[in-house]
Amino acid sequence: xxxxxxxxxxxxxxxxxxxxxxxxxxxxxxxxxxxxxxxxxxxxxxxxxxxxxxxxxxxxxxxxxxxxxxxxxxxxxxxxxxxxxxxxxxxxxxxxxxxxxxxxxxxxxxxxxxxxxxxxxxxxxxxxxxxxxxxxxxxxxxxxxxxxxxxx
Amino acid sequence: xxxxxxxxxxxxxxxxxxxxxxxxxxxxxxxxxxxxxxxxxxxxxxxxxxxxxxxxxxxxxxxxxxxxxxxxxxxxxxxxxxxxxxxxxxxxxxxxxxxxxxxxxxxxxxxxxxxxxxxxxxxxxxxxxxxxxxxxxxxxxxxxxxxxxxxxxxxxxxxxxxxxxx
Numbered sequence: 048x049x050x051x052x053x054x055x056x057x058x059x060x061x062x063x064x065x066x067x068x069x070x071x072x073x074x075x076x077x078x079x080x081x082x083x084x085x086x087x088x089x090x091x092x093x094x095x096x097x098x099x100x101x102x103x104x105x106x107x108x109x110x111x112x113x114x115x116x117x118x119x120x121x122x123x124x125x126x127x128x129x130x131x132x133x134x135x136x137x138x139x140x141x142x143x144x145x146x147x148x149x150x151x152x153x154x155x156x157x158x159x160x161x162x163x164x165x166x167x168x169x170x171x172x173x174x175x176x177x178x179x180x181x182x183x184x185x186x187x188x189x190x191x192x193x194x195x196x197x198x199x
Numbered sequence: 200x201x202x203x204x205x206x207x208x209x210x211x212x213x214x215x216x217x218x219x220x221x222x223x224x225x226x227x228x229x230x231x232x233x234x235x236x237x238x239x240x241x242x243x244x245x246x247x248x249x250x251x252x253x254x255x256x257x258x259x260x261x262x263x264x265x266x267x268x269x270x271x272x273x274x275x276x277x278x279x280x281x282x283x284x285x286x287x288x289x290x291x292x293x294x295x296x297x298x299x300x301x302x303x304x305x306x307x308x309x310x311x312x313x314x315x316x317x318x319x320x321x322x323x324x325x326x327x328x329x330x331x332x333x334x335x336x337x338x339x340x341x342x343x344x345x346x347x348x349x350x351x352x353x354x355x356x357x358x359x360x361x362x363x364x365x
Binding site for chain 1: 213214215216218219220222223225226227229230233234263264286
């Protein structure tokens with residue numbers, strides 16, 4: 048029994064923290080939780096307003112955590128899209144999709160009905176994958192019916 | 200050696216080294232292949248996304264991702280076919296068309312060559328997997344030189360321990 052009970056902070060590597068704020072807060076709707084100049088690094092965390100206890104640390108590859116070679120390897124992997132990313136959920140995935148497309152975000156997959164819900168894929172400016180899904184607890188038919196009703 | 204590179208919307212982004220900039224542009228081209236996997240390989244269009252000449256595109260793609268654009272597209276299509284075989288009852292011929300193959304014969308040969316069984320045998324042996332599609336796509340995309348991906352439909356938590364390993 049470990050007594051673990053939540054995920055508190057997840058790390059996402061980015062190449063520019065201001066650009067990361069512009070993307071994650073300005074476009075996706077996150078808010079800055081902590082932005083602390085620690086001298087040796089900038090502690091920058093964000094969270095979704097609807098999920099305030101789960102923070103994402105937007106971390107630059109480099110000192111003091113990484114030596115130069117390791118940081119270079121991380122940057123290579125990040126820009127190749129090989130570092131993974133985040134999986135988000137939305138109350139209205141099609142509205143989210145429309146908003147990010149309007150903001151010029153790179154789309155990796157259009158909106159698709161999947162067995163677990165409806166989702167699309169995008170990339171952040173650095174190469175991280177950003178997946179957004181509307182899970183189908185209500186059932187795919189119910190989600191589609193709601194979408195059609197909203198559009199009509 | 201570092202540059203600020205505009206994204207497709209023309210915004211100037213992070214400071215990138217020359218190789219990182221190349222990676223990012225090639226990733227945009229590869230994402231376009233992922234989106235349009237059922238369409239014929241359009242090297243000039245992909246080269247334009249990557250800001251490269253068509254003659255250099257395939258070489259730089261291979262340097263970046265370790266395989267040719269043609270081979271990547273082939274794996275992407277087979278991976279998508281595997282998903283459709285698992286999750287739908289669509290006829291195999293229809294799936295071949297849906298993922299971009301022009302003939303059932305070419306599809307079946309390519310599928311058998313990569314997955315080491317026929318599409319029908321694959322369907323018979325595999326059911327739907329309720330895992331986000333992006334993970335399934337990345338993990339089941341066949342890789343040259345690696346064993347064909349095997350998908351179980353049994354949750355790990357439901358599997359019985361192997362007596363030989365206890």
